[in-house]
Amino acid sequence: MKILKINEEISIKRSVDNGTEEQRVVVKSIIERVRQDGDEALKAFTEKFDGISLVNIAVTEEEKREAYKEIDDDLLAIIQEAASNIRSFHEKQLHPSWMTTDENGTILGQKVTPLDSVGLYVPGGTAAYPSSVLMNVLPAKVAGVERIVITSPPDKKTGKLPAAVLVAAQEAGAEEIYKVGGAQAIAALAYGTETIAPVDKITGPGNIFVALAKREVFGDVDIDMIAGPSEIAVLADDTARPDEVAADLLSQAEHDIFACSVLVTPSEALAKAVAAEVEKQLLTLPRQNIASQSIENFGAIYVTDTMEEAIDTINRLAPEHLEIVTDNPMELLGKIRHAGAIFIGRNSPEPVGDYFAGPNHVLPTNGTARFSSPLNVEDFQKKSSIVFYSEKALKENGEKIAAFARLEGLEAHARAIEIRLRK
Amino acid sequence: MKILKINEEISIKRSVDNGTEEQRVVVKSIIERVRQDGDEALKAFTEKFDGISLVNIAVTEEEKREAYKEIDDDLLAIIQEAASNIRSFHEKQLHPSWMTTDENGTILGQKVTPLDSVGLYVPGGTAAYPSSVLMNVLPAKVAGVERIVITSPPDKKTGKLPAAVLVAAQEAGAEEIYKVGGAQAIAALAYGTETIAPVDKITGPGNIFVALAKREVFGDVDIDMIAGPSEIAVLADDTARPDEVAADLLSQAEHDIFACSVLVTPSEALAKAVAAEVEKQLLTLPRQNIASQSIENFGAIYVTDTMEEAIDTINRLAPEHLEIVTDNPMELLGKIRHAGAIFIGRNSPEPVGDYFAGPNHVLPTNGTARFSSPLNVEDFQKKSSIVFYSEKALKENGEKIAAFARLEGLEAHARAIEIRLRK
Structure with missing residues (x-):
């Protein structure tokens, strides 16, 4: 391992893969195809890339039960204890909605609402990553997200998802699980198919095709960072x-x-x-x-x-x-x-x-x-500002607000205030 | 105004401008030029797009003082009261760093740190937007950001920034202000020039060239949403x-x-x-x-x-x-x-x-x-997780952690734990 003397100009060498133009074109065409053909496209891409002819896109109740039989009791206990630790830490990140009140009747505040639905991508490949499942699902669960979807490519031999992943998902409380991977999975999460309803946010790591697909759908849905x-x-x-x-x-x-x-x-x-x-x-x-x-x-x-x-x-x-x-x-x-x-x-x-x-x-x-933080509960919630003015508050402040609006050249803003003051 | 009956398939018509390929190419070339030629590029683009030959890129102390003379006393008082209201609301969004302790010696926590520096873009054009200045600068200020930079295109006639913008900036506590607009301003904020040191995050609205430039530099620095x-x-x-x-x-x-x-x-x-x-x-x-x-x-x-x-x-x-x-x-x-x-x-x-x-x-x-929230204090802070294990905590949990690592096929992870347990 090389030993270097630090100097002014040091910059640590890191590798960032932003993908090639060719990969970007492939990803765009996969997304387009899924938007057009839905489930049929998912099945075609899974056949092509994973060599698996899917009967059910969703993991069945039987597959979920089977997973528990395959996993060692000691490992199950460790996964459960880890889940408990992770849940407990993330519960401390919760902040309530709040408000302030003023004697003149004004109420201002911030309303915290969980996202309606999120999708977690779990990469396939040689190893199973139950820890990824826990780390993504549990903050969403603690945040109060009602619908949590997991999608992951099926094993190229068995056509199934790893038992450890299925067990971790169920322990974390995610029951809606699909056997789809790659850019096609991200497209399905963003835009929906007959089987998979769309979600509001997509998290989780993946290969370059998954990363490019997340970049592509960003804006239509939210994404976590590209790791x-x-x-x-x-x-x-x-x-x-x-x-x-x-x-x-x-x-x-x-x-x-x-x-x-x-x-x-x-x-x-x-x-x-x-x-x-x-x-x-x-x-x-x-x-x-x-x-x-x-x-x-x-x-x-x-x-x-x-x-x-x-x-x-x-x-x-x-x-x-x-x-x-x-x-x-x-x-x-x-x-x-x-x-x-x-x-x-x-x-x-x-x-x-x-x-x-x-x-x-x-x-x-x-x-x-x-400028960024670890994944946390607030990544699965959003806030709405609350403004309640009383008649008294509007009378006290209305002319000032109208004057500010006119300073910015926005007469209709001023009139929306004054139409009330005149009554 | 048209009156419609709501139905299942309703989707509200909205306009989203993602820019043209041509605009994207222009923006990329502007950014490249600023990265290469620094201040000289800023001056050249300001001459070209704003018709102003800049002597100082930075707003001078004299220009800042002059702005107060130009603004009406009543308006100044309104800006000050608005700033006070905005500051007070955003102070309620502050959350402290926190930790949990366990009898076995474990300490877990979350450390909150403000960003080092942020840049706010203020659009030019026919009207001045002092409210934008307050709404972007004050949350950063409340968050504890030490360096807050404002950049805005100079008026095509006077070569100056609007008095109301300069006053709002100073009232909010932003003293580092530059007379540069467009994609060139975003490039300067992201990568720095001789005069403008780079920042960690760029916020604020702008025209399509500003929006495309923000998208382009995103990742190297953080940005707020593209409005x-x-x-x-x-x-x-x-x-x-x-x-x-x-x-x-x-x-x-x-x-x-x-x-x-x-x-x-x-x-x-x-x-x-x-x-x-x-x-x-x-x-x-x-x-x-x-x-x-x-x-x-x-x-x-x-x-x-x-x-x-x-x-x-x-x-x-x-x-x-x-x-x-x-x-x-x-x-x-x-x-x-x-x-x-x-x-x-x-x-x-x-x-x-x-x-x-x-x-x-x-x-x-x-x-x-x-899935998104109003701009808030947390947009100008980030968190670091804190993990402190005692010898006792590591002894109690080490074998479980090693077993989890091996379940994921990561032997070196297991050994980093066990090398300590064996002593």
């Missing part, structure tokens, strides 16, 4: 243990050859020891091939002159995940301005947050922590 | 006064020939009376030409069989502005699921909220109230 490859930055001093820091860097690196793992430290000794540990631990990793490419291309250890400079580097990176592994990690928290999730101290390795602790694992990547 | 033409829906029964309802519909219609003004009512008598009043009031409006085109093309009165059906229509419309002018307006509030701002009762005409009452006038248009 880039995963990132971790570890901020550490010489009290950190090199083997633990190395293990944490590799836990990101194994996700994806484009994942970005970075250590920032004022300790040259730690830098060298971590670099050596990374090489050593890589040797025995099952996903060694992925992790080593990620470390080679997007990994780096930055050595700074001071801890202040290291913190400044972290704020410029605005990493998705930040670990603070220093002598006094809590003291540094107030200096961190930009990070999606902050893991504090040596007993809080990042995987604690991926599955179990409670905070969401859907986090802003690629420096967008400068 | 469509203004809309009002009035939900009324036969207790509403036709002249007042007509005046309110016209106050939207005068904004823009694409503005959308709709009355939904179960009362055929009201429908007819309002239609007649609209024609009558139109005759004396200074912006009659704009308002009549808007009413002709995008205005409608829908008559329903029942009040329930009228409410259902409103929820399907998800209007930007909703007025409820019925015998019992407060009783209907709980049934309204989708609206940007809700004005209750006959003494709360929509212009009350445009300038003065306190809630934001930047609202979701074109049906996006289904």
Whole structure:
């Protein structure tokens, strides 16, 4: 793992895939076809891309029950405990509607309403991601969303969805599940088909076709962020243990050859020891091939002159995940301005947050922590402003409002006030 | 104004301008040029589009002082009172950082941090919009944003910004103001020039070139929504006064020939009376030409069989502005699921909220109230999740977390936990 000296012009190398023009054209044509032909298009694309001839687009009650039989009891208990932790954390994000009252009769306020319906995309591929299901469905559930839809491509051999995904969905409270993947699934969620009613917002990760389709339908429905490859930055001093820091860097690196793992430290000794540990631990990793490419291309250890400079580097990176592994990690928290999730101290390795602790694992990547937040309950609610003026309030303020309207050249605005004042 | 019977298939006609391919190419080339040539490009484009040869890109201290001399004292007092109302409403939107603690030593939480910097675009043209300045700057200020930048095209004759805009900016607390408009201003805010340092988020309305430029830079910086033409829906029964309802519909219609003004009512008598009043009031409006085109093309009165059906229509419309002018307006509030701002009762005409009452006038248009909120303090803050596990907490939960990681095929995640458990 390369060790670099930090300098003014540093910019961390990250990978962002915005897709090719060709991919964009394919995605547009898939969406168009689904809008025209509905279910029939979904079945045709599933046959073409997943090699599965769907009988039912929806997962059946029997398939849902079967999933529970396939899953190990201990794993079920872990999924249930994780769901409980995640639910409990997100319940703390709830804010009520509120109002203010004034003696003159004015009431102002903010009404909080859950979205009517949301759709969660769950990627297919080699592994099942029940944690994704929990992290997307539970905030929507806590927010009060009535209709939560899940869609995911069927397994190319069995034609089914993974048992762990079906179990996590049911534990989280999502019962409407479809066996459709890719851009065609996003089109169905946005515009509806005979079987799948449209939703108001689409969340969840996916491959480049899914990402492009989400961009395409954005505006007609809402979407969550378009997630880039995963990132971790570890901020550490010489009290950190090199083997633990190395293990944490590799836990990101194994996700994806484009994942970005970075250590920032004022300790040259730690830098060298971590670099050596990374090489050593890589040797025995099952996903060694992925992790080593990620470390080679997007990994780096930055050595700074001071801890202040290291913190400044972290704020410029605005990493998705930040670990603070220093002598006094809590003291540094107030200096961190930009990070999606902050893991504090040596007993809080990042995987604690991926599955179990409670905070969401859907986090802003690629420096967008400068202006974006982890997925949360408010992403599944919206607000309406409330304005109630009494006759007295309008009399007191009407002429001022009319004058402001005329300052902006809007006479009809002024008259809408004055027609009432004159009575 | 046309009177229509509501039916199953109704969809309100709205205008959305996504720009042409040609406009997109122009905008891309302007952005590219600003990224390359910085201030020089800004000056060249300002000369070309605004006919002004800029000496200073920034508004000078003298220009700021001059603005106060140009503005009427009464208007200044009204702007100050409006600013105070808006500030006070948005302060109620503030939520603190929070944490939870557990006996086993776990701390989980959510840290709230303001954005470092935001840029507000203020459109130029025939009228000045000080209310836009207040509505965009004050939430950012209340959120705690340290650097707030305003940019607006110089007047084609004087080369200056309108006095009312400069005064509103200073009253709201924004001192960094530039005389640049169009796509070039958005490029400068996103990527920076010698004079204008880049910001993290860009808000504010603008013409199609500004909107396309915001779409283009989105991702590198955050943007607010892309606003469509203004809309009002009035939900009324036969207790509403036709002249007042007509005046309110016209106050939207005068904004823009694409503005959308709709009355939904179960009362055929009201429908007819309002239609007649609209024609009558139109005759004396200074912006009659704009308002009549808007009413002709995008205005409608829908008559329903029942009040329930009228409410259902409103929820399907998800209007930007909703007025409820019925015998019992407060009783209907709980049934309204989708609206940007809700004005209750006959003494709360929509212009009350445009300038003065306190809630934001930047609202979701074109049906996006289904999933979007008024501009608010949280648009200028972001959250970071906090995870602190104690040694005890990691011991209690570590094996469960490792098992979940292995269920997803992520061995390095499991090892990052276990390397700590083994010690």
